[in-house]
Amino acid sequence: MPTLSLLDEATDRHENAGTVFTSMLDRAETAATVLVADDDDDVRDLIAFKLQMAGYRVLTADTGTAALSLIETQLPDAVILDVGMPGLDGFGVCYRLQALRATVDIPVIILSARDSSEDISLGYTVGADEYLTKPFHPGELVRRVRWLLLANGG
Amino acid sequence: MTTAAAGIRARLADLAGDEPCAEERALLARMLGAYPAKTAGAVRHLAEALRSGDAAAVEARAHGLKGSAANLGATTLAGLFADLEGRARDGDLPGPEPILTVVHRELELITPVCTALAAEVTATGPWHPVSYRC
Numbered sequence: 001m002p003t004l005s006l007l008d009e010a011t012d013r014h015e016n017a018g019t020v021f022t023s024m025l026d027r028a029e030t031a032a033t034v035l036v037a038d039d040d041d042d043v044r045d046l047i048a049f050k051l052q053m054a055g056y057r058v059l060t061a062d063t064g065t066a067a068l069s070l071i072e073t074q075l076p077d078a079v080i081l082d083v084g085m086p087g088l089d090g091f092g093v094c095y096r097l098q099a100l101r102a103t104v105d106i107p108v109i110i111l112s113a114r115d116s117s118e119d120i121s122l123g124y125t126v127g128a129d130e131y132l133t134k135p136f137h138p139g140e141l142v143r144r145v146r147w148l149l150l151a152n153g154g
Numbered sequence: 155m156t157t158a159a160a161g162i163r164a165r166l167a168d169l170a171g172d173e174p175c176a177e178e179r180a181l182l183a184r185m186l187g188a189y190p191a192k193t194a195g196a197v198r199h200l201a202e203a204l205r206s207g208d209a210a211a212v213e214a215r216a217h218g219l220k221g222s223a224a225n226l227g228a229t230t231l232a233g234l235f236a237d238l239e240g241r242a243r244d245g246d247l248p249g250p251e252p253i254l255t256v257v258h259r260e261l262e263l264i265t266p267v268c269t270a271l272a273a274e275v276t277a278t279g280p281w282h283p284v285s286y287r288c
Contacts, residue, residue, distance in 0.1 A: 039218075040221060040222055040225070042184075042185040042188070042189075042222065042225060042226075043221070043222070043225050044179065045181060046169065046185070046225075049178065049181055050175070053178075084214070084217050084218060084221070087229070089272060113217060113220055113221040114217070133222040134221055134224055134225065135165065135168075135225050135227075136170070136225075137168060138169060138171075
């Protein structure tokens with residue numbers, strides 16, 4: 001029969017582990033910058049708003065070229081990419097991020113209305129960490145961002 | 155409640171949650187208010203592409219329209235554009251006028267719904283996306 005002191009000690013460790021985990025989440029969340037790239041301003045602004053409400057700093061871009069430029073200069077902690085942007089599309093941006101040492105480890109979520117198995121497969125092939133289909137669900141998107149940041153040591 | 159209104163209202167509930175703050179309501183109202191005119195403009199470009207037989211342009215335009223319709227919860231319109239996108243990708247463009255007639259008719263149904271919901275969202279007082287009864 002464990003002594004009361006041992007039980008107390010185990011309880012403390014359990015509670016401390018929970019506190020540490022919560023602190024890790026807090027640190028991951030409060031300092032992180034997320035870039036959102038979508039040529040649809042309603043979608044872009046909605047996603048940005050939801051992420052800001054969740055405590056993230058948000059950068060936005062309306063083209064793939066602008067997104068790539070911002071990512072290279074600002075080095076966000078995570079990126080959310082639409083595919084169907086004019087010019088350089090989301091697949092192209094994602095592919096280029098994999099080629100740069102500074103950006104290869106930035107987690108990428110592709111968020112697209114392209115929902116065929118071929119498109120989803122291509123998304124992962126060019127380096128996306130997650131592929132979500134539109135219409136997006138705010139809670140799910142924020143959760144995916146949160147977990148990617150945590151997994152990335154943010 | 156019409157099907158169009160129900161779809162949009164359901165989407166608003168998904169986006170806004172139970173008690174959206176003032177800033178979120180303004181954002182939703184902007185989205186609702188701008189949708190009819192923005193879509194009408196995009197449909198004009200789609201019509202040009204259809205009439206010129208440019209399958210790649212039709213696919214791109216239809217894809218964009220599908221996404222914005224789905225984001226709003228305009229599921230019938232989203233379905234129309236999804237079908238058109240698929241046919242364009244397959245090189246099987248439909249005759250322009252019949253499909254455009256259907257699109258315009260659906261957009262005419264959507265427009266007053268968007269206007270009414272935008273006004274509802276911006277009205278003062280508590281607003282819950284699922285509590286309003288058309």
